Amino acid sequence: xxxxxxxNNQARITVSFIENGGVTSAKGFKASGVHAGFRANPDRKDxxxxxxxxxxxxxxxxxxxxxxxxxVRFSKHQLEASSGNLGYGCMRVVVIxxxxxxxxxxxxxxEVAQAEVExxxxxxxxxxxxxxxxxxxVIGVELPLRPFEEGIAPAVxxxxxxxxxxxxxxxMTTDTYPKQCAARCEFELTDGVTHTFTVGGMAKGSGxxxxxxxxxxxVITTDAPIADIDxxxxxxxxxxxxxxxxxxxxxxxxxxxxxxxxxxxxxxSGLTQQDFVKGSLxxxxxxxxxxxxxxxxARDMAKDGEGATKLVTVxxxxxxxEADADLAARAVANSPLVKTAIAGRDANWGRIAAALGKSxxxxxxxxxxxxxxxxxxxxxxxxxEFDEDEALRKFEDPEIKIFVDLGxxxxxxxxxxxxxxxxxxxxxxxxxx
Amino acid sequence: xxxxxxxNNQARITVSFIENGGVTSAKGFKASGVHAGFRANPDRKDxxxxxxxxxxxxxxxxxxxxxxxxxVRFSKHQLEASSGNLGYGCMRVVVIxxxxxxxxxxxxxxEVAQAEVExxxxxxxxxxxxxxxxxxxVIGVELPLRPFEEGIAPAVxxxxxxxxxxxxxxxMTTDTYPKQCAARCEFELTDGVTHTFTVGGMAKGSGxxxxxxxxxxxVITTDAPIADIDxxxxxxxxxxxxxxxxxxxxxxxxxxxxxxxxxxxxxxSGLTQQDFVKGSLxxxxxxxxxxxxxxxxARDMAKDGEGATKLVTVxxxxxxxEADADLAARAVANSPLVKTAIAGRDANWGRIAAALGKSxxxxxxxxxxxxxxxxxxxxxxxxxEFDEDEALRKFEDPEIKIFVDLGxxxxxxxxxxxxxxxxxxxxxxxxxx
Numbered sequence: 001x002x003x004x005x006x007x008n009n010q011a012r013i014t015v016s017f018i019e020n021g022g023v024t025s026a027k028g029f030k031a032s033g034v035h036a037g038f039r040a041n042p043d044r045k046d047x048x049x050x051x052x053x054x055x056x057x058x059x060x061x062x063x064x065x066x067x068x069x070x071x072v073r074f075s076k077h078q079l080e081a082s083s084g085n086l087g088y089g090c091m092r093v094v095v096i097x098x099x100x101x102x103x104x105x106x107x108x109x110x111e112v113a114q115a116e117v118e119x120x121x122x123x124x125x126x127x128x129x130x131x132x133x134x135x136x137x138v139i140g141v142e143l144p145l146r147p148f149e150e151g152i153a154p155a156v157x158x159x160x161x162x163x164x165x166x167x168x169x170x171x172m173t174t175d176t177y178p179k180q181c182a183a184r185c186e187f188e189l190t191d192g193v194t195h196t197f198t199v200g201g202m203a204k205g206s207g208x209x210x211x212x213x214x215x216x217x218x219v220i221t222t223d224a225p226i227a228d229i230d231x232x233x234x235x236x237x238x239x240x241x242x243x244x245x246x247x248x249x250x251x252x253x254x255x256x257x258x259x260x261x262x263x264x265x266x267x268x269s270g271l272t273q274q275d276f277v278k279g280s281l282x283x284x285x286x287x288x289x290x291x292x293x294x295x296x297x298a299r300d301m302a303k304d305g306e307g308a309t310k311l312v313t314v315x316x317x318x319x320x321x322e323a324d325a326d327l328a329a330r331a332v333a334n335s336p337l338v339k340t341a342i343a344g345r346d347a348n349w350g351r352i353a354a355a356l357g358k359s360x361x362x363x364x365x366x367x368x369x370x371x372x373x374x375x376x377x378x379x380x381x382x383x384x385e386f387d388e389d390e391a392l393r394k395f396e397d398p399e400i401k402i403f404v405d406l407g408x409x410x411x412x413x414x415x416x417x418x419x420x421x422x423x424x425x426x427x428x429x430x431x432x433x
Numbered sequence: 434x435x436x437x438x439x440x441n442n443q444a445r446i447t448v449s450f451i452e453n454g455g456v457t458s459a460k461g462f463k464a465s466g467v468h469a470g471f472r473a474n475p476d477r478k479d480x481x482x483x484x485x486x487x488x489x490x491x492x493x494x495x496x497x498x499x500x501x502x503x504x505v506r507f508s509k510h511q512l513e514a515s516s517g518n519l520g521y522g523c524m525r526v527v528v529i530x531x532x533x534x535x536x537x538x539x540x541x542x543x544e545v546a547q548a549e550v551e552x553x554x555x556x557x558x559x560x561x562x563x564x565x566x567x568x569x570x571v572i573g574v575e576l577p578l579r580p581f582e583e584g585i586a587p588a589v590x591x592x593x594x595x596x597x598x599x600x601x602x603x604x605m606t607t608d609t610y611p612k613q614c615a616a617r618c619e620f621e622l623t624d625g626v627t628h629t630f631t632v633g634g635m636a637k638g639s640g641x642x643x644x645x646x647x648x649x650x651x652v653i654t655t656d657a658p659i660a661d662i663d664x665x666x667x668x669x670x671x672x673x674x675x676x677x678x679x680x681x682x683x684x685x686x687x688x689x690x691x692x693x694x695x696x697x698x699x700x701x702s703g704l705t706q707q708d709f710v711k712g713s714l715x716x717x718x719x720x721x722x723x724x725x726x727x728x729x730x731a732r733d734m735a736k737d738g739e740g741a742t743k744l745v746t747v748x749x750x751x752x753x754x755e756a757d758a759d760l761a762a763r764a765v766a767n768s769p770l771v772k773t774a775i776a777g778r779d780a781n782w783g784r785i786a787a788a789l790g791k792s793x794x795x796x797x798x799x800x801x802x803x804x805x806x807x808x809x810x811x812x813x814x815x816x817x818e819f820d821e822d823e824a825l826r827k828f829e830d831p832e833i834k835i836f837v838d839l840g841x842x843x844x845x846x847x848x849x850x851x852x853x854x855x856x857x858x859x860x861x862x863x864x865x866x
Contacts, residue, residue: 067790067798067814104786104798106815139783140816254787336769337861344862350572353537354687357500365500365537381500382539383573422858428770429777429854 013187013285015292018200021182022164025200027223028053028263032158033170036151038099038137038144047151048170049120050094050219051159055130056263057273058091059232061239063256070102070109070143071133072255078117078132088228092130094219094259095120095148096171098204102135102143103254112143119145123152134217134257136173136204168202171217174427179203179300185224185289189281197224197266199289203243203258205301216243216301218258220293224286225264226276233278234287235260242294245415246302247333260290302416303398307423310342311399313416320409324361328406329415331359338402339420345395347386349377352402367407373400380407446620446718448725451633454615455597458633460656461486461696465591466603469584471532471570471577480584481603482553483527483652484592488563489696490706491524492665494672496689503535503542503576504566505688511550511565521661525563527652527692528553528581529604531637535568535576536687545576552578556585567650567690569606569637601635604650607739607860612636614729618657618722622714630657630699632722636676636691638734649676649734651691653726657719658697659709666711667720668693675727678848679735680766693723735849736831740856743775744832750845751838757794761839762848764792771835772853778828780819782810785835800840806833813840 024031029052036047060079062072082089095116102109113133121128135143158166168178182200189195201220226234239258264273276282303311314333319325332338335355341348349370356368370378373394375386400419457464462485469480493512495505515522528549535542546566554561568576591599601611615633622628634653659667672691697706709715736744747766752758765771768788774781782803789801803811806827808819833852 065787065790066794066796067786067801101783104783104811104814104816106799106813139781139786140811142816254783254790336857340858340861343858346862348572350534350537350687353500353572354498357498357687361499363499366539368500378537378573380539381537383537383575420858421862422855424769425773425776425853425855425858428773429779 013185013288015289016184017296018182018184018198021200022180023050023167023200023202023219023221024161024164025182026198026221026263028056028265029221029261030159030161031163031167032155032160033163033166033168034151034155034158036097036155037147038097045166045170046098047147047155048096048167049155049159050167050221051124052092052261052263053265054263055090055092056261057088057226057228057231058132058259058261059088059228059235060132060257060259061087061235063254065254067104067254069135069254070105070113071135072257074110074113075132075134075257078129081129083228088232090130090228091132091261092126093120093124094132094134096134096217097147098171098173099137100135100141100143101137101139101255103139105142108142112145115145116148119148119152123156132259134255136171136217136255139254164200164202171202171204173204174306175204176304179297179304181293181296183289183293185285187282187285193270195271195282197222197286199293201293201297203297203301205304216256216258218243218297220258220260220290222260222262222286222290223264223266224262224276225266225271225273226262226286227273230276230278230283231260231262234283234290237287238291238294241291242298245413246298247330247415247417299416302418305418306427307421308418309421310419311416312339312342312402312418313399313414314402314404315412315414316404316406317412318405318407318409319411320362322411322413325411325413327359328356328361328404329413331355332402332404333415333417336420339417342400343419343421345392347372347375347377347391352404353378356404361406363406363408369405369407371403373397446618446721448722449617450729451615451617451631454633455613456483456600456633456635456652456654457594457597458615459631459654459696461489461698462654462694463592463594464596464600465588465593466596466599466601467584467588467591469530469588470580471530478599478603479531480580480588481529481600482588482592483600483654484557485525485694485696486698487696488523488525489694490521490659490661490664491565491692491694492521492661492668493565493690493692494520494668496687498687500537500687502568502687503538503546504568505690507543507546508565508567508690511562514562516661521665523563523661524565524694525559526553526557527565527567529567529569529650530580531604531606532570533568533574533576534570534572534688536572538575541575545578548578549581552581552585556589565692567688569604569650569688572687597633597635604635604637606637608637609737612730612733612737614726616722616726618718620715620718626703628704628715630655630719632726634726634730636730636734638737649689649691651676651730653691653693653723655693655695655719655723656697656699657695657709658699658704658706659695659719660706663709663711663716664693664695667716667723670720671723671727674724675731678846679731680763680848680850732849735851738851739860740854741851742854743852745775745835745850745852746832747835747837747848747850748845749837749839751840751842752844753795753842755844755846758844758846760792761789761794761837762846764788765835765837766848766850769853772850775833776852776854778825780805780808780810780824785837786811789837794839796839796841802838802840804836806830
């Protein structure tokens with residue numbers, strides 16, 4: 001259990017991670033994960049359900065890939081039909097299959113998605129218009145309906161308030177472990193009363209991970225009472241500092257989807273949607289809790305990037321503006337040469353310099369400082385002596401930290417990635433077989 | 434021997450490749466390559482000289498990396514001192530060392546470059562202001578002067594008109610074979626007389642290869658009589674369709690340099706710099722011959738990319754404009770998932786679609802056609818049945834061809850890359866050791 005205490009000038013906010021928490025930690029949600037037959041291996045769960053007790057405020061962000069998949073187009077349409085807006089609405093169910101992305105499947109793919117929500121709605125006794133869909137897996141292969149038909153009954157049967165971990169298993173592709181996380185937030189408003197709510201979620205990586213949004217699917221739930229439009233603002237804010245700062249291989253998926261549902265069931269909250277309106281103290285507390293959960297899931301995605309042995313954190317400060325900070329950090333995080341050097345436990349900072357130099361960010365090499373694992377390796381653009389043995393020892397750490405000061409301004413950012421290893425090649429040269 | 438016959442509407446131009454041709458195929462140049470001691474291994478040449486018989490018109494293009502290395506800054510300064518322009522001037526010598534990039538070495542690196550040209554000028558009896566320098570190898574380590582002091586006499590001694598191949602060896606880093614090429618151009622002007630000239634060159638890759646310019650160093654010579662300013666235009670034109678269309682790993686080096694020298698010594702030419710002025714028929718013939726040589730060297734660089742087993746050609750047509758064609762082709766060529774799929778002999782076109790979709794190029798997925806090795810795998814955005822056995826057979830070819838029609842407009846481009854294999858990881862996780 002890890003606590004984050006934030007004392008801002010308006011309210012005392014405490015965010016505490018919940019051990020083994022996940023998408024069902026917030027009140028008002030059940031989940032399940034079963035093997036339905038999208039995959040050949042009967043030991044692998046491939047169908048996940050997240051179901052709210054009642055229809056609730058829901059927001060989502062999606063891939064910006066032009067070749068976006070049918071479930072992305074379809075879920076946007078569902079939200080639009082509900083609210084008139086592509087990013088939020090009132091929903092009750094998220095259904096996710098792994099093993100097949102339903103991408104590059106044309107109008108037929110949309111028809112499959114429509115049939116899918118009808119099957120799910122029928123099984124749950126809810127309108128098909130309250131079901132969002134997501135798919136992940138191979139591209140360009142028609143998504144079969146039979147596994148939905150056969151798997152939905154056991155999936156509904158298995159729904160429970162402890163089902164988050166099964167759902168997290170159900171959405172995995174090349175992930176080596178399920179990714180879930182939840183946090184409880186306590187905050188005190190000016191009335192002196194302490195209010196609490198919970199945010200929890202699950203996510204999957206682990207290749208084709210590149211902002212903006214990646215081959216990632218995440219479902220996050222909360223029992224805080226928040227209106228859909230405010231939920232969308234909060235989600236956009238939280239993803240901008242979490243999922244959109246992760247890159248495994250610079251490839252952006254056709255299927256990226258992040259869905260956030262708010263049940264309003266936090267019993268001790270005593271607050272209403274009006275209290276959580278954008279700009280309020282409660283909204284601020286929510287964004288902080290949501291960001292904490294998203295950052296934890298995002299770091300997990302990077303750490304479990306395909307073939308990864310190390311989580312790599314790239315901190316850039318001193319950039320002229322935020323766009324430049326982002327360009328610089330991403331260039332380092334995406335550089336195959338930087339990532340292979342880390343795999344080789346090599347503090348080869350020249351490759352970091354080269355990546356910065358091609359990033360497009362404005363700076364002068366004479367002003368650049370680079371640290372690796374706290375060791376200054378470049379000062380004002382010049383190489384610094386460092387102890388190679390100490391460097392090798394520091395590379396034993398599971399998280400490699402690269403710090404860059406561009407010496408140009410005040411903007412900063414953090415981007416997460418992983419090293420590039422033989423296993424990445426093995427996984428991706430052999431994915432379909 | 435391969436011939437390229439180009440019958441344009443103004444002149445008949447024949448470009449014939451010269452077997453085993455290289456940087457000394459054009460008249461008026463000598464070259465050499467020796468082991469001088471930048472590398473520990475005495476069997477590896479690490480110092481190359483290309484020397485014109487007389488000072489001659491010279492043009493160059495350099496890396497755009499902000500962290501550009503001392504030799505790049507220094508050579509630009511040499512050209513500027515000669516002509517007032519950073520891109521051309523009158524030069525006699527190019528000296529290149531491998532094993533050390535003299536990058537991120539600050540003002541000391543510039544002092545080393547200055548001392549280097551003085552050593553070389555003294556040994557050749559020419560002004561130091563007529564010497565251009567290039568360096569390639571590890572970044573952030575001071576370039577020692579001693580190997581220049583000790584290696585220059587043997588290098589000058591070894592200069593010969595057959596020395597091109599030794600020079601091509603001297604500039605190699607992780608290249609597995611020397612890259613050189615030359616072509617003879619015959620063309621007929623309106624006077625009915627056939628004129629000839631030769632263009633030849635050498636280049637090195639093979640990692641950190643990404644336009645615009647890459648960790649590449651190329652020296653090209655010609656005996657055509659061309660003024661420095663026209664030479665620079667021709668070089669810019671030729672690199673835009675050759676070296677700037679190669680990507681191995683999306684990393685751009687600190688040291689990229691491409692130098693073109695024109696001796697004017699083509700005895701049978703009977704033409705002057707006035708005949709080769711930009712826009713003339715002779716200039717057009719020169720650009721075609723130069724482009725042929727540059728494309729051959731560029732393809733060799735991609736084919737010999739670090740760890741590569743396949744040359745990959747990405748042709749994009751039907752783009753809205755040239756910028757979009759380039760974005761789309763580069764996104765495919767830079768995608769680690771596309772490149773690992775090719776390493777795995779897997780016609781996984783969904784990854785090509787995903788790369789196109791994130792490229793930023795404007796198109797609709799409903800209009801996209803994709804062929805791999807001539808097999809239609811995607812028509813109008815939809816998957817096409819293809820024979821997997823036939824696909825496997827076609828993947829035996831040393832060159833894998835990906836063809837994309839975006840169905841949006843008339844612009845097109847070609848980009849070259851290679852597959853991404855275990856050997857890339859081995860080479861780059863272990864480069865300094």
